[in-house]
Amino acid sequence: MLKKNIKLTYFVLIISFVNFLLFHFSFFKFVFNNLDYKSLNGITIIICLIILMLVLNAFVFYLIFFLSRFVGKLLLVLFFMISSVSVYFINTYNVVIDITMIGNILNTRYEESSSFLSFGLILYVVFLGIIPSIFIIKVKIIKETFKRFIKFFLLTFIFILSLIYVNGSNFLWIDKNSTKLGALAMPWSYVVNTSRFYIKKSRKNKKEILLPNATIKDTEKSIAVLVIGESARSNNFSLYGYEKLTNPLLSKTQNVYSFNATSCATYTTGGLKCILEHTNTSKLYEILPNYLYRNNVEVIWRTTNWGEPPVHIKNFFNKADLKKECEGEKCNYDEILLSGLKEQILASKKDKILVVLHTSTSHGPTYNKKYPPQFEKFKPVCNTVELGKCTTEELMNAYDNTIVYTDFILSSLIEDLKQLKEYNSTMLYVSDHGESLGENNLYMHGVPASFAPKEQLEIPFIVWLSDGSKKLKPNESLSQNHVFHSVLNFLAIESPIYDENMNIYK
Structure with a gap:
């Protein structure tokens, strides 16, 4: 048993070791998978990373605790609790805690986040979060003198610099893999990337950049319905050649066309921004619904989801x-989006x-709860949020059923639009991003687009057109x-920012 009274130096070394032991399996799994660990150079890098991680964490913890033991304990408890949840998601869904994932987390609502609750998550929190936190809270730390602090600070700092200098040639590999390594290093992955997220957010335009005024060219009645899919990947649509019949209705519907398309992000907010803006940019330009509403077009937005840029419309x-x-x-379910729409x-x-219409039909991990029971066409299905515990067949079946339900919703929408005889109508179905279903041991989405x-x-990218x-x-x-x-083209909207090369209609 550890003593209740412990010197600060020993305490931070113990905590650094516990942090290393509990939260860095995936970190070193990545390291071993991406270098020749049997070579002298590989062994050197691994040893260097272990020592550097232990010493750096102890160094930072020491500084915090020397300044304030109360704040230090509070932060460590917070770190251990958050890290326990983080490594659960890293180990279960193979995610990385980078700036993109932080954005996903901070834009997630309770309804979505609560679907991830599982017995496995509770075990992680109890054993990796709560139990170490009890020790941190109860232990009495003996504060050290300022002289000892200076000595520890200087010696540790010199040691870290020496270690970096001696292994300078090996840091080319570390630099090359720094993004992934940083996203797996606890607790700094979420500490640093949360800071980066808010810094980036603060630099964004607080007010959207207005686009040049547009003009409606004619008085012909026209309606464009944009259906934004959630986590739908084309690979599981039979319209795209999938062997299972996941589009039984659309495949029989006239004037339905499907096109290959690629998302510019792997998370909802990024995908929505691309769908709604006139160009792919980091700036916040006026989005399509706001632009058309400001230029006297009737705009209706219905959603069972979230993550859209600010929408400034009446309906x-x-x-x-x-x-x-x-x-x-x-x-x-998402059929609610059609309720009363025609009227x-x-x-x-x-x-x-x-x-x-912003849907949420294929969002995991609870795929089996995203559709009514009568749409469970493919069985057996995955019934747990711990997707790695399901067989490939179960997981695919649950996901494919969400596509079958999507097919029904789109078909129902088309039938409603057909009844609006006085309108020229079109429907565009575009997903915000795709979805991993166990390929390469990846689940769901959110991997940075550069290596997703x-x-x-x-x-x-599915399009339907009314006759005539x-x-x-x-x-x-x-x-x-x-x-x-x-959409500008179909609705006969004339605008200086219109790009004919980006228009799908003749």
Whole structure:
């Protein structure tokens, strides 16, 4: 048993070792998988990383505790609790805690985050978070003299610099893999990347950059419905050649076309920004619904999801709003987006209408809860949020059922639009990003786009046109930015920022 009274130096060394032991399996798994660990150079890098991690963490903890033992304990408890949750997700879903993932976490609502609760997560929190925290809280730390602090500080600092200098040639490998290594180093992965996220956010335009005014060219009644998919990957749509019939209705519907497309991000906020903006940029330009609404187009936004840029329109309806006017089982699923939509369109007095339906149909890990029971076409299905415990067949079946349900929603929407005889209508279905389903031991999404697998980037881009309306160009491969310019074209909106090369219609 550890003594209740312990010197600060010994305490930080113990805590650094415990932190190393509990939270860095994935870190060193990555290291071993990406270098020749049997070579002298590989062994040197591994030893260097172990020593550097132990000493650096002890060094930082020592500085914090010397300044304030209360603050030090508070931070360490917080670190251990957050790290326990972080390594659960790293080990279970093979995620990395980089700036993109921090953005995903901070933009996640309770409804989504609560779906990840599992017995495994509780075990991680108890054994890796709560138990070490009890020791941290109870132990009495003997504060050291200022003279000893200076001595420890200087010796440790010199040792770290010496270690870096001696291993200078090996730091080329570390630098090359710094993004992934940094995203797996606890607790600094989320500490540093959370800081980076808020710094980046503070630098963004606080007010969107307005686009040049647009003009409506004619009075012909036209309606464009943009359906934004959630975590839908084209690989599992039978329209794209998937062997299982996941699109039984759309495959029989006339005037339905599917195009290869790639998302520009692997997370919802990034994907939505690309879909709604006229160009792929880090700046915050006026998004499509805001732009059209400001230029006298009727805009309706209905959502069961979140993550969109600020939407400045009159008719914005979230799930809670829609439930007020909805009855029946469909109100618990994405069918709610269609409830009363046709009537709302008919009530409009404007000639040009844009409808945006933001779905959540294929978002994991609870794929089996995203569709009504009658849409469970493929069985058996994965019934746990710990996706790695499911067989490939179970996981694929659960996900494929969400695509079958998506097919039903899109088909139902098309049937509603067909009844609006006085309108030229089009539907565009574009997903925010794709989804990993165990390929390369990856699950869900959020891997940085620079090295994300194709499953998280290849998305469906499905278009339907009403009879007698426009035709389509022979588009081979599309991007999410094609949406903005294509909608302008279909609704006959003339704008200085319109790009004909990004338009899918003739």
